[in-house]
Amino acid sequence: MSETLDLSVVVPAYNRANLIARALDSVAAQTVLPREIVVVDDGSSDGTPDVVASWAKSAPLPVNLIVSPENRGVGAARNIAMRAARGRLIALLDSDDEYLKGALAMLAAPLARHPDAVVSFGEAEVRFADRTQGFRHVARNLTPGNGATEIAGDDGLYRLDDPQGELLTTSYVSPSAAVFRRQAALDVGLMPEKRYGEDWLFFLRLTGEGEFLVRFEDCAIIHRQDDNLTGTAHDYPNACRTLASLIEVRNNDHVAIAARHTPWLDRAIAKQAAAVRYFASRQGWAEYWRMLGSPEARATGGRAQHLLADPKSALRALVGSLGS
16 A cells, blocks of 8 residues: 555635646645545535546545535635544645645655644745736745754754744745644634635644744745735735734734734734725725724724824825815
């Protein structure tokens, strides 16, 4: 019997009938196969479950297809799959992404050698559907020796110096380029069931469970489609969601924040509030005024403070309304 990894690949899917086979093919092409793939269809209307079922008939590994009757978002879909998974390790692969060959073996191996580690992640290349210049997901925020220290005797493997500090205000651990311990995920209550930023908050939760290990090697391709929630059309709502999540983090809703990190978090909240003001101002005065009365705006100073802090955005909103 050939070797397999004690690992479940979790694939949430929503209306990805035309793309999910690429993701599944990348799992089947691994040098060492996982024990299973768990696909959760999140209320698709385009026949995605039929594509998965057809693919599974000739798959070289078991496929557990779970069909959700309603769309609840990627966080909820991943949680359904993680509860059903049988592997001791979990890998999250988005249905429009793909692994590079050998990725799962490379990501799983460090967790076998380092029992105090809970997450092993690698680099991922981000590609845009419109052929906009892509980038590497980790390299923009983390480099060898700057936030990560090489582990002696384990060539090319690095340990994050301060996982919570590193992930407190930004997300550079791609779900499609990471492997983690299933029990640790269960211990932190799995993933927040949000529609944006759920993976960042999940990995932030895991910082309280053990070490984070990283290899600065490509292991996945992240495809940004036009309908991704990370597209520019979603800038304003995503900015609002990020601000709300940062406020939750400050309130210790997801993990106990070390006191030394509080100044970083306060600065990040102030910066994100400014981004929300900017994007709201581009929607016109009515939306700008509504935003200033939101719970997030009240939690970061209220209408008067925001107006005094950023008169340019207020003027932009007013001029935009007058010109429309």
